[in-house]
Amino acid sequence: MSAIQQTAAASAPYNDYHQAPVTEKQMAYARQIATRSGVVLPWEVQQNRYALSRWIDTHKIAKPTGQFSNYPTSKQVGFAERIARMKRREVPQECFRDREMMSKWIDANL
Structure with a gap:
């Protein structure tokens, strides 16, 4: 790889998953969780895919545990x-x- 290619690769804005922007689908799911649970979706979390993914994992709604929850789909x-x-x-x-x-x-x- 030439020096120019290395510089271009190093300065690429989203070459890492941790710095990649959130996807529309991911953002929609996060907003749905925030609305249902009444939790605020922080601005900082909305800025990169990794942070939003961690927020979703922390706040996603648990599966129902009712009378029919163990029935097959x-x-x-x-x-x-x-x-x-x-x-x-x-x-x-x-x-x-x-x-x-x-x-x-x-x-x-x-």
């Missing part, structure tokens, strides 16, 4: 039912009440 159920049709068998009823059990059934029947 609709995508899991649909996929399992497609596998069952192809294999000409049924998905065990207990799999419809436990996400992990459904996942294991899918893995075992692929």
